[in-house]
Amino acid sequence: MSNTMTELRAAYGEIADLRAAMGLLEWDQQTHMPKEGFATRGRVVATLAQIAHERYLSPRFDELVAAAEAEAPPGDDAITLDLLRWERDRERRIPATLVEENSLAVTASYQAWEEARKTKDFAQFAPHLEKVVALRRRFADHYGYDAHPWDALVPGFERGMTAALIKPVFDKVQPRVTALLKAIQSKGPAHDLSFLDQRWDPDAQWAFGMRVLADLGFDLARGRQDRSTHPFTMGMAPTDVRLTTRLKAESLFSALMATAHEGGHGLYEQGFRPEDARTPLGHAPSSAVHESQARLYEYRVAACLPFWRHYAPVLREHFPGQLDNVSAEQLYAAINEVSASFIRVDADEVTYPLHIILRFELELELIAGTLAVRDLPEAWNAKMRAYLGITPPDPVLGCMQDVHWAEALFGYFPSYSLGTMFGAMFMEKMEADHPSLWTDMEAGDFRPVLGWLRRNVHTVGSRMKPLELVRAATGREFTPEPFLHYLEAKYTELYRLGG
Amino acid sequence: MSNTMTELRAAYGEIADLRAAMGLLEWDQQTHMPKEGFATRGRVVATLAQIAHERYLSPRFDELVAAAEAEAPPGDDAITLDLLRWERDRERRIPATLVEENSLAVTASYQAWEEARKTKDFAQFAPHLEKVVALRRRFADHYGYDAHPWDALVPGFERGMTAALIKPVFDKVQPRVTALLKAIQSKGPAHDLSFLDQRWDPDAQWAFGMRVLADLGFDLARGRQDRSTHPFTMGMAPTDVRLTTRLKAESLFSALMATAHEGGHGLYEQGFRPEDARTPLGHAPSSAVHESQARLYEYRVAACLPFWRHYAPVLREHFPGQLDNVSAEQLYAAINEVSASFIRVDADEVTYPLHIILRFELELELIAGTLAVRDLPEAWNAKMRAYLGITPPDPVLGCMQDVHWAEALFGYFPSYSLGTMFGAMFMEKMEADHPSLWTDMEAGDFRPVLGWLRRNVHTVGSRMKPLELVRAATGREFTPEPFLHYLEAKYTELYRLGG
Numbered sequence: 001m002s003n004t005m006t007e008l009r010a011a012y013g014e015i016a017d018l019r020a021a022m023g024l025l026e027w028d029q030q031t032h033m034p035k036e037g038f039a040t041r042g043r044v045v046a047t048l049a050q051i052a053h054e055r056y057l058s059p060r061f062d063e064l065v066a067a068a069e070a071e072a073p074p075g076d077d078a079i080t081l082d083l084l085r086w087e088r089d090r091e092r093r094i095p096a097t098l099v100e101e102n103s104l105a106v107t108a109s110y111q112a113w114e115e116a117r118k119t120k121d122f123a124q125f126a127p128h129l130e131k132v133v134a135l136r137r138r139f140a141d142h143y144g145y146d147a148h149p150w151d152a153l154v155p156g157f158e159r160g161m162t163a164a165l166i167k168p169v170f171d172k173v174q175p176r177v178t179a180l181l182k183a184i185q186s187k188g189p190a191h192d193l194s195f196l197d198q199r200w201d202p203d204a205q206w207a208f209g210m211r212v213l214a215d216l217g218f219d220l221a222r223g224r225q226d227r228s229t230h231p232f233t234m235g236m237a238p239t240d241v242r243l244t245t246r247l248k249a250e251s252l253f254s255a256l257m258a259t260a261h262e263g264g265h266g267l268y269e270q271g272f273r274p275e276d277a278r279t280p281l282g283h284a285p286s287s288a289v290h291e292s293q294a295r296l297y298e299y300r301v302a303a304c305l306p307f308w309r310h311y312a313p314v315l316r317e318h319f320p321g322q323l324d325n326v327s328a329e330q331l332y333a334a335i336n337e338v339s340a341s342f343i344r345v346d347a348d349e350v351t352y353p354l355h356i357i358l359r360f361e362l363e364l365e366l367i368a369g370t371l372a373v374r375d376l377p378e379a380w381n382a383k384m385r386a387y388l389g390i391t392p393p394d395p396v397l398g399c400m401q402d403v404h405w406a407e408a409l410f411g412y413f414p415s416y417s418l419g420t421m422f423g424a425m426f427m428e429k430m431e432a433d434h435p436s437l438w439t440d441m442e443a444g445d446f447r448p449v450l451g452w453l454r455r456n457v458h459t460v461g462s463r464m465k466p467l468e469l470v471r472a473a474t475g476r477e478f479t480p481e482p483f484l485h486y487l488e489a490k491y492t493e494l495y496r497l498g499g
Numbered sequence: 500m501s502n503t504m505t506e507l508r509a510a511y512g513e514i515a516d517l518r519a520a521m522g523l524l525e526w527d528q529q530t531h532m533p534k535e536g537f538a539t540r541g542r543v544v545a546t547l548a549q550i551a552h553e554r555y556l557s558p559r560f561d562e563l564v565a566a567a568e569a570e571a572p573p574g575d576d577a578i579t580l581d582l583l584r585w586e587r588d589r590e591r592r593i594p595a596t597l598v599e600e601n602s603l604a605v606t607a608s609y610q611a612w613e614e615a616r617k618t619k620d621f622a623q624f625a626p627h628l629e630k631v632v633a634l635r636r637r638f639a640d641h642y643g644y645d646a647h648p649w650d651a652l653v654p655g656f657e658r659g660m661t662a663a664l665i666k667p668v669f670d671k672v673q674p675r676v677t678a679l680l681k682a683i684q685s686k687g688p689a690h691d692l693s694f695l696d697q698r699w700d701p702d703a704q705w706a707f708g709m710r711v712l713a714d715l716g717f718d719l720a721r722g723r724q725d726r727s728t729h730p731f732t733m734g735m736a737p738t739d740v741r742l743t744t745r746l747k748a749e750s751l752f753s754a755l756m757a758t759a760h761e762g763g764h765g766l767y768e769q770g771f772r773p774e775d776a777r778t779p780l781g782h783a784p785s786s787a788v789h790e791s792q793a794r795l796y797e798y799r800v801a802a803c804l805p806f807w808r809h810y811a812p813v814l815r816e817h818f819p820g821q822l823d824n825v826s827a828e829q830l831y832a833a834i835n836e837v838s839a840s841f842i843r844v845d846a847d848e849v850t851y852p853l854h855i856i857l858r859f860e861l862e863l864e865l866i867a868g869t870l871a872v873r874d875l876p877e878a879w880n881a882k883m884r885a886y887l888g889i890t891p892p893d894p895v896l897g898c899m900q901d902v903h904w905a906e907a908l909f910g911y912f913p914s915y916s917l918g919t920m921f922g923a924m925f926m927e928k929m930e931a932d933h934p935s936l937w938t939d940m941e942a943g944d945f946r947p948v949l950g951w952l953r954r955n956v957h958t959v960g961s962r963m964k965p966l967e968l969v970r971a972a973t974g975r976e977f978t979p980e981p982f983l984h985y986l987e988a989k990y991t992e993l994y995r996l997g998g
Contacts, residue, residue, distance in 0.1 A: 018550075020543045034723050035721075041735075051550060221534045237536070278542070
């Protein structure tokens with residue numbers, strides 16, 4: 001490595017350290033911070049964000065980038081240079097004052113969101129969301145865009161992605177998923193799931209989730225799990241990765257699904273190469289790739305029949321007397337029960353894409369200004385009725401359910417479904433590479449899954465762009481077909497739709 | 500406030516924010532961080548320390564200080580200017596590379612200390628301590644000093660203090676404390692304390708400690724308590740103050756004493772004026788003043804007879820069947836039991852100053868280089884024999900018991916005893932101002948204590964220097980006499996030494 005690249009990496013490393021500190025401040029804010037800590041926490045995060053921004057745009061950083069460009073280094077250095085230059089150029093478009101203003105607004109908005117949820121009062125949250133949306137539009141204006149201001153925001157999560165690229169994919173997926181959902185609804189349940197209607201001790205749920213997390217390969221010497229209102233993952237380094245889950249006594253699977261989902265994120269964060277730490281390489285190439293890992297562990301692993309053939313006896317031990325006559329097949333049917341429901345994170349695999357498409361469409365309108373924030377609850381409910389046939393009784397079950405918009409994460413939602421589709425392609429290839437994949441899982445051995453992902457996804461880091469990574473890992477161009485094929489096959493069998 | 504002062508406060512505020520983030524990183528490191536998180540944590544803290552250091556020494560900061568000096572502002576602005584100029588001038592003497600080197604060395608040293616304690620192996624820790632001591636000497640050389648290099652380090656905790664000023668105070672205290680200890684040892688216990696020899700459920704200890712903490716006035720919406728190896732307090736802001744305690748099943752009082760001690764620190768941190776946040780005014784004027792609050796709550800509150808007259812029934816409820824025949828007087832005698840023991844933080848009120856004097860003397864020698872680190876265990880044990888008549892069987896019970904030296908806190912230890920002496924002066928005045936003080940406490944009302952401290956100590960912040968604050972609060976010049984008088988009177992009665 002040249003001296004220039006060494007210095008450039010050191011300069012970038014300081015920015016990475018500031019971001020790691022911000023990660024911890026945000027993790028703490030959602031897990032351990034005393035209630036009134038909000039007053040000053042936003043200020044601290046804003047200062048760190050501002051310093052990171054300044055460092056990116058400092059003359060010294062520019063000099064190093066220019067010197068590195070002149071040297072035109074090969075291999076990883078070339079990718080590193082491309083990534084940090086792209087990030088810098090994007091950062092450069094935003095004035096430091098706007099960064100600070102945004103950071104303070106987001107902290108206040110998060111707090112307002114948490115408070116407003118207690119009283120189910122959208123009006124309390126609305127002024128904060130208006131401010132966040134207005135700030136997003138100002139960001140979009142600074143970034144620049146051709147077709148839609150939303151296109152200016154999405155590259156923060158999916159570089160090179162636009163509304164015009166996503167829409168045809170979603171337009172292909174939606175009618176087939178809608179057809180599947182209608183078939184399921186007209187057929188009705190094929191299994192007796194009345195056992196679900198019990199109280200599930202949160203401590204036992206926690207213990208079972210921790211057991212599964214360790215079995216999946218999450219290293220608890222390099223990470224931990226906590227509780228928070230909305231589950232999330234924060235990776236400070238591959239040696240320090242934090243997940244959260246939530247525990248609901250009325251739901252047998254909610255905590256496990258959150259643990260498996262965040263566990264997928266966490267396994268990814270633990271799987272970056274140690275030597276990529278503090279460089280642009282030690283990250284996912286996009287949010288969709290990150291979500292591919294989360295959705296894969298949530299559904300393809302934790303909601304498959306071999307998983308439940310292995311864990312049914314373990315779950316019975318955790319809830320003595322509550323599951324004695326419940327088979328692995330019933331647990332599998334229960335965790336995959338399809339029903340139109342209000343909450344995205346609790347949504348089943350079939351209705352989930354509809355929740356995403358709804359948010360994608362509303363986001364486009366909010367950012368374009370064709371939908372006013374005050375009209376959001378009504379627009380939300382109208383789409384819920386149209387796509388899922390149900391009307392949320394209050395905003396906590398409607399447009400205030402997700403933390404994303406409160407945290408200014410506009411442009412993120414499509415990543416979940418794109419990620420699910422990437423995951424379906426990974427699974428197809430993984431099955432081909434490991435014919436014993438499902439029998440291994442049934443024996444409680446999840447190493448083939450993690451091994452395949454470590455080799456083909458995790459250790460790649462940001463060395464490839466998302467669609468390149470999908471192509472390299474699977475040998476195919478990106479397509480939603482494997483996802484649709486998997487979904488239709490699985491639920492046709494589960495709901496006996498074929499007959 | 501002038502524009503100059505507004506800008507200067509904003510510039511200082513950013514440094515305060517970086518320090519707040521470092522506070523959280525360090526709190527997390529000792530409470531929640533996964534084991535292997537150490538690898539990168541030191542790097543993050545070092546980067547933040549370096550940025551804070553750079554900001555202090557930036558030309559912009561210098562310009563603002565010079566402009567403010569020219570304006571010669573009155574009142575709080577004058578004190579703010581004096582404090583931050585003094586801090587800056589001290590910071591300026593240390594090269595940025597040394598700050599970074601020190602920060603990395605301290606993180607490694609803390610880790611080595613924790614690891615070496617597991618195997619009780621001083622040799623494993625020694626190279627790290629040598630590095631820390633060598634770095635302390637380099638810091639002392641940069642700061643400059645007249646009589647002793649230690650004098651260059653102590654102003655970080657006690658501005659204006661020197662070894663030559665402390666030694667006569669300790670020389671006055673030590674013979675009278677030694678005489679008291681010998682009298683106690685020759686007389687023997689006056690109460691049956693055999694009830695202490697039971698197992699005390701850590702969860703019940705935790706619950707009792709949380710109850711006391713709330714009763715003392717610690718606001719749990721603006722703070723929290725966690726567990727750590729070594730109890731400490733971290734205040735990010737008056738709205739976010741974190742204590743830790745430790746739970747030992749074999750000790751009824753260890754957790755409570757830690758909670759009361761850290762609670763004293765925490766009440767102080769919660770008591771700074773909100774408008775002093777992010778300024779040099781919103782801090783204790785010295786470590787001794789901070790320790791005065793901790794030691795006051797630990798001994799003058801949580802180890803007085805009225806406290807136990809109130810809490811004896813509460814404690815009985817927390818340990819059903821274990822304390823049925825134990826009186827408030829026995830609990831009072833038990834928590835104040837005097838015995839020469841190895842661990843400072845578990846030491847009683849009488850032997851405690853001897854632990855401090857031992858450390859003070861060893862520190863002077865380590866920093867002067869007249870004692871080599873490899874000879875520390877032997878020197879420690881020799882002094883333990885001379886002052887307390889006992890020899891630690893291993894370094895965890897000896898020179899590796901405290902985190903301070905591992906964290907480069909040389910110059911801190913005297914603060915505990917100076918603080919105890921300040922606290923004795925505060926209590927003398929508080930008793931005079933509130934004749935019903937002890938009957939209020941016996942009724943479980945601790946508001947008179949907190950109210951007096953809020954008015955006379957907490958809200959003062961750094962507006963006065965330590966000895967000025969003591970004078971303003973008590974109307975007397977600093978003297979160890981009230982401490983010695985209190986100690987002799989209390990233990991003469993407890994051990995019936997009079998007869």
